[in-house]
Amino acid sequence: MISLRHRRAQLFRFLTWSAAIFGLLLIIAIFGYLIQQGIPHLDRAFFENYASRVPHKAGIKAALAGTLYIMGLTMLLAVPIGVGTAIFFEEYLRPSKLKNLLELNIANLAGVPSIIFGVLGLSFFVRFLGWERSLVSGSMTLAILLLPVIVIATRSALTEVPRTIKESAYALGATKEQMIWSHLIPNALPGICSGIIMALGRAIGESAPLIMVGALSFVAYTPESVWDSFTVLPVQIFNWASRPQPEFQAVAASAILVLLALVIAFTAITTLIRQKFAKKKANY
Amino acid sequence: MGSIDVRSLNVSTKTKHILKDINIDIAHKQITAIVGPSGCGKSTFLRSLNRMHDLNPEFRVKGEILLHEENILDAKYDVHTLRQKIGMVFQKPNPFPKSIFDNVAWGLKIHGFKDIDERVQSALQNVALWEEVSTRLKDSALSLSGGQQQRLCIARALALEPEILLLDEPCSALDPISTKHIEDLLVKLSDQMSVVIVTHNLAQAHRISHKCAMFYEGQLMDYGPMSELVKPTAQPQTFKYLSGAIG
Amino acid sequence: MNVKTIAVEQRPPRSARGLLFRNFTLTSVVLSLFASVGVFATCAILYIISSEFSVFLQHVGAAEFFFGTRWEPFMEPRSFGILPLLAGTMWIVVISTIFAVPVGVMIGAYLHHFCGRKRGLWLKPSLEILAAIPTVVYGFVAVTLITPVMKRWLPETEIFNALSAGLVVGFMILPTISTLVHDALIEIPKRVREGAFALGAYPNEVFFGVEIRAIRARIFAAVILSLSRAFGETMAVTLAAGAHPNLTWNPLESIQTITSYIVQASMGDAPHGTIINSSIYAASGVLFFVTLVLNLLAFTWIKRQKIGISQL
Numbered sequence: 001m002i003s004l005r006h007r008r009a010q011l012f013r014f015l016t017w018s019a020a021i022f023g024l025l026l027i028i029a030i031f032g033y034l035i036q037q038g039i040p041h042l043d044r045a046f047f048e049n050y051a052s053r054v055p056h057k058a059g060i061k062a063a064l065a066g067t068l069y070i071m072g073l074t075m076l077l078a079v080p081i082g083v084g085t086a087i088f089f090e091e092y093l094r095p096s097k098l099k100n101l102l103e104l105n106i107a108n109l110a111g112v113p114s115i116i117f118g119v120l121g122l123s124f125f126v127r128f129l130g131w132e133r134s135l136v137s138g139s140m141t142l143a144i145l146l147l148p149v150i151v152i153a154t155r156s157a158l159t160e161v162p163r164t165i166k167e168s169a170y171a172l173g174a175t176k177e178q179m180i181w182s183h184l185i186p187n188a189l190p191g192i193c194s195g196i197i198m199a200l201g202r203a204i205g206e207s208a209p210l211i212m213v214g215a216l217s218f219v220a221y222t223p224e225s226v227w228d229s230f231t232v233l234p235v236q237i238f239n240w241a242s243r244p245q246p247e248f249q250a251v252a253a254s255a256i257l258v259l260l261a262l263v264i265a266f267t268a269i270t271t272l273i274r275q276k277f278a279k280k281k282a283n284y
Numbered sequence: 285m286g287s288i289d290v291r292s293l294n295v296s297t298k299t300k301h302i303l304k305d306i307n308i309d310i311a312h313k314q315i316t317a318i319v320g321p322s323g324c325g326k327s328t329f330l331r332s333l334n335r336m337h338d339l340n341p342e343f344r345v346k347g348e349i350l351l352h353e354e355n356i357l358d359a360k361y362d363v364h365t366l367r368q369k370i371g372m373v374f375q376k377p378n379p380f381p382k383s384i385f386d387n388v389a390w391g392l393k394i395h396g397f398k399d400i401d402e403r404v405q406s407a408l409q410n411v412a413l414w415e416e417v418s419t420r421l422k423d424s425a426l427s428l429s430g431g432q433q434q435r436l437c438i439a440r441a442l443a444l445e446p447e448i449l450l451l452d453e454p455c456s457a458l459d460p461i462s463t464k465h466i467e468d469l470l471v472k473l474s475d476q477m478s479v480v481i482v483t484h485n486l487a488q489a490h491r492i493s494h495k496c497a498m499f500y501e502g503q504l505m506d507y508g509p510m511s512e513l514v515k516p517t518a519q520p521q522t523f524k525y526l527s528g529a530i531g
Numbered sequence: 532m533n534v535k536t537i538a539v540e541q542r543p544p545r546s547a548r549g550l551l552f553r554n555f556t557l558t559s560v561v562l563s564l565f566a567s568v569g570v571f572a573t574c575a576i577l578y579i580i581s582s583e584f585s586v587f588l589q590h591v592g593a594a595e596f597f598f599g600t601r602w603e604p605f606m607e608p609r610s611f612g613i614l615p616l617l618a619g620t621m622w623i624v625v626i627s628t629i630f631a632v633p634v635g636v637m638i639g640a641y642l643h644h645f646c647g648r649k650r651g652l653w654l655k656p657s658l659e660i661l662a663a664i665p666t667v668v669y670g671f672v673a674v675t676l677i678t679p680v681m682k683r684w685l686p687e688t689e690i691f692n693a694l695s696a697g698l699v700v701g702f703m704i705l706p707t708i709s710t711l712v713h714d715a716l717i718e719i720p721k722r723v724r725e726g727a728f729a730l731g732a733y734p735n736e737v738f739f740g741v742e743i744r745a746i747r748a749r750i751f752a753a754v755i756l757s758l759s760r761a762f763g764e765t766m767a768v769t770l771a772a773g774a775h776p777n778l779t780w781n782p783l784e785s786i787q788t789i790t791s792y793i794v795q796a797s798m799g800d801a802p803h804g805t806i807i808n809s810s811i812y813a814a815s816g817v818l819f820f821v822t823l824v825l826n827l828l829a830f831t832w833i834k835r836q837k838i839g840i841s842q843l
Contacts, residue, residue: 005364005394005733012735013645019637020646023658023709026702030664033676084565092559102566104830105573111756111826112819113763115790116576118797119815123579127803144572151569177558205665208765208790212797234667234766241671241770249675256668267663271656339728341647367731374729378722381745390740391730437726444730 034260038253046254050220051236055247060255063236065222066135066215067204067262070232073139074146074203079196081143082150087180089151090158110148117145118212126213133214134227141213142206146199153195157188190277194270201266205259207234233259287312287448287478288333293347295328295337302328304502306347310448315474317489317510318482320499321525326482329499330450333480334370335363368395371441373451377433379425384417387425388440395444407443411435411469431462438469449473451481455488467492486526498522580819583812590806596813602776602787604796604810611810613817615776619693619786623768624761626697626782627704632754634701635708642709643716643742644734655713662706670770673699678771681783691773691785699771700764704757711753715746715836748836752829759825763818765790789814 041056049059085106093099121141131137165187169179185192207215210232219231233255240252288310295303303325310316318326328337335356337343348355356366368391380387388404397403404421408414413435417428425436434454441449451470455463470479471492483489489496490510498506498513506513506522514526588596591611599612638658642651677695681688688694719742727737743750773785774795787795793814801807 005396009733009735012640012733012738016637016641016645019634020641020654020658022634023638023661023705024654026705027657027660030672030676030702033672034668037675081565081568084562085569088559088562088566092562102570106569107830108823108826109569109572111759111822111829112576113765113790113822115763115765115793116580116815116819119793119811120572120576120579122797123583124575144568147569147572175556177556180558201663205667207665207667208794211794234665237667237671238766238770241667241674249671252671253675256671259665260668263663263665264660267660334729336725336729339725364731364733367729372726372729374722374726376722378720378726380723380727380741382741391732394730394732394736394740440730 031260034253034256037250038255038257041250041254042257051231051239055245055251058240058248058251060233060236060258062219062222063231063233063255064258066219066230067232069135069223069230070139070142070210071200071203073135073226074142075196075200077139077143078146078150078199082147082199083154083192085147086151086154086158087184090155091176091180091184106148106151110152114145114206115208115212117141118209120144121209121213131227133216133229135223135230136226137213138210138215138230138232139226141209142203145206145209146203149199149202150195153198154188154192157191157195158184160191161187190273194273194277197266197273198270201263201270204262204266205234207232207238211235211238233262287351289348289350290333291348291350293329293332293345293349295325295332295346296344297342302502303332306504308497308504308507310478310480311495312478313474313476314494315470315479315481315492317493317496318480318499319484319486319489319496319525320505322484324499325502326499327452330452330480330482331372333448333450334367334372336372338363368444369446370448370450371444371446373434373437373441373449373454375453376457377430377437379428379433379436382425383422384425384428384436385421387436388443391440391444397444403443407439408436410442410473411439412465413439429462431458431465434458434462434466435469438466442473446477448478448480451479453482453484456484463488498525500525576819580812580816583809584816587806587809587813590809591813600778602792604807609806611806611813613789613814615778616787616789616792616814617817618778619772619776620762620788620790622693622782622786623697623700623764623772623788624758626694627701627761627764628754628757630698630701631704631708631757635705635753636712636750638705638709639712639716640738642713644738655710658706658709660706661702662704664703666703666764666766667770669699669703670696670767673767673771685783688783689773689785691771691775693772693782693784693786696768696770696772697761697782699767700761703764703767704760707760708753708757711749711756712746715749716742719745746836748832752832752836755825755829755832759822759829762825763790763822764788765794769794789818793818 045057046059047064048061049057050062051060052058089099089103093102118141121137121144125131125137125140126133161184165183166179169183174182214229215231215235216229219229223230237252237255237259240248240255243249290306290308290310293303293306294301306329318330320326331337332345333349335345337345345357347357349357351366351369354361356363380390382390385404388407389400392400392403405414405418408417413432416432417423425433428436434457438449438451438454449470455466458466467488470481473479474494481493493510495508496506496510496513497504500522513522596611596613598614599610600614601610601612602615603610642655646654673695674691677698678688678690678692681692681695723741723745724737727741732740768788769791772788772791774787774791775785776787776792777784779786793811796807796811796814799807801811
């Protein structure tokens with residue numbers, strides 16, 4: 001005789017299990033669908049062609065190049081500023097109202113929708129500074145967008161460095177700057193790197209701010225200088241996906257597979273670094 | 285024939301054989317103290333009695349534990365009814381993040397008891413907490429002192445009218461006055477139910493226990509009234525431990 | 532013995548004491564400049580949005596903007612009532628949250644109560660994949676996969692509709708909720724859970740009776756964060772929800788969100804000074820303000836949680 005109480009417990013167990021299975025099935029269904037749609041078009045020509053009005057001639061060469069350039073430029077800007085800001089908070093700022101305010105500011109920026117950064121980029125870099133729709137505008141905008149992510153990840157990496165390491169440097173008479181370069185950063189490096197790569201993984205998929213800053217969708221060349229216009233993979237996907245013709249949808253799917261491959265690669269690297277780092281910490 | 289008869293109890297994990305072949309009859313309506321040096325398996329033994337090891341898949345429990353002639357370790361035995369009949373109080377007070385009233389009432393509700401208000405009151409009276417909290421039953425249980433919280437935890441187990449009460453070093457986190465309150469309470473309760481208490485405090489075992497089980501490295505060394513165990517005729521480890529030579 | 536002198540000698544060098552700016556090393560100056568970028572960003576956002584927003588409000592009255600039920604910026608007669616866009620955004624927010632929160636909580640409970648250690652090691656990171664997929668991809672999936680499937684069951688579904696877009700945003704948010712819930716659950720001290728089980732409770736009773744109560748603040752924060760994310764979601768809704776400002780009770784219809792209007796308007800390259808250009812900032816203003824409030828709310832709830840758990 002199974003009581004109502006027991007039945008309820010069984011139902012709960014079933015529901016929670018189903019929820020987890022549903023999540024898994026979701027992933028499988030989405031990836032399965034995308035692979036099925038996108039594989040046919042993934043050939044060499046796809047990577048070597050530029051966008052085209054004719055679906056089967058369309059390729060992601062410009063978008064891929066643009067993505068790589070943007071990532072590179074953005075990281076060049078965001079990493080020093082982000083890591084520097086985190087170090088400044090950790091090592092140079094005394095606990096005070098100012099510090100709380102600055103930290104709140106960063107936490108807030110982390111939650112601001114990405115399109116707002118696009119608005120910022122459009123007004124400030126494109127118009128006010130007159131940089132127009134260029135790689136610099138795009139990378140500056142993205143750098144500001146990624147800043148909070150990198151600051152937060154770096155800070156948590158910094159706080160995980162055991163105090164004894166810092167103190168041993170001071171005990172030998174090192175200045176703060178020497179301690180930071182020779183002890184703090186090297187020990188926090190895995191965490192910092194994983195944060196940077198995580199930011200990269202996120203940046204690759206960002207389209208809204210770049211659209212606003214002018215990542216045009218019909219770009220038939222790879223950028224030569226930082227003042228050139230450009231496009232990136234997610235924007236190219238957006239453009240193709242918005243077209244009504246099903247052939248373009250298929251091309252979009254292929255581009256999506258490339259994008260996903262990049263994102264998954266970065267996510268995997270981040271996870272690997274985190275795992276290795278966790279093992280290393282156990283030695284303390 | 286006691287309340288609980290333990291037959292060939294073995295508890296192990298993948299890496300360690302914690303309890304080795306325990307055979308013991310827990311006396312009925314008496315206070316049984318479980319003593320022994322750290323790591324000898326006292327808590328593991330206690331937690332076997334209400335199948336808390338079910339919650340941990342790494343633990344392997346073998347043997348028989350008989351309550352009213354039925355083996356409670358049998359998979360078909362309803363563990364939820366078991367835990368109503370055998371209550372447990374933990375080392376550090378662990379009240380739920382609810383009101384004082386709800387802490388006691390919750391267990392009653394899930395088991396389908398009626399007359400919740402009366403039962404809560406009588407449980408709180410049983411642990412001598414009623415006068416102190418009757419005016420603030422809706423307050424959070426976390427606002428009580430350590431000793432009060434522990435008595436509350438005893439009350440919520442008592443509310444379910446158990447036959448046996450298990451306590452795992454219930455006073456180790458408390459001050460001496462609260463400890464005295466709880467010891468007096470346990471002596472009073474032993475008229476109604478069997479009490480099994482794991483304790484590190486030998487003086488406490490002396491004070492309140494009728495019988496004492498001495499564990500050492502996972503084995504039951506000795507079992508009998510405290511007065512017997514301190515005699516040199518007892519097992520050598522027992523005598524050594526109880527006289528303070530080993531800890 | 533002069534204790535004071537000894538104390539001074541034993542203090543670490545000034546640079547190591549973290550004094551605020553007494554010590555002008557090059558590094559500290561450079562780093563402080565870096566740190567000011569974040570401040571600059573916020574100030575710039577606030578300034579740009581508020582200045583353009585006020586210009587906009589001078590042309591279009593506050594009453595029309597905040598209470599108007601018609602948003603038609605391109606064709607005459609023009610109208611700039613934000614409510615249709617707000618309604619569209621709310622549809623996405625509501626649908627995604629109604630999906631993500633219960634399912635996320637259930638997944639968190641599964642990971643905590645029923646999932647074995649080995650299984651949990653790969654299950655939890657795998658679910659994170661849902662959060663890593665770029666939003667453009669979700670928009671694509673919504674239009675090409677979800678909507679056609681929906682059309683088969685509900686033929687009156689439009690090609691662009693709020694439901695598919697909302698669902699897909701829910702998929703995006705799902706792992707965030709489940710991770711938050713699970714992380715909160717394992718923070719509850721073991722003995723509290725054991726105490727509940729020791730009373731003879733089933734896992735569902737422990738979960739609903741004790742654990743949810745203990746992590747309440749965290750769940751609220753998770754809900755608010757998901758509201759905020761859904762509010763600011765752009766690409767998926769731009770692709771899948773439509774470009775039709777529509778104040779409607781029917782999620783199967785085409786709508787437009789605040790975010791997708793911003794994209795639409797800025798792709799048209801309206802020059803500075805036009806009303807359409809200002810409307811971009813007006814919409815951004817509303818967006819920024821709402822997400823700001825929601826985020827601050829979430830932070831306060833998370834702080835409350837930290838206080839709550841430490842009492843246990």
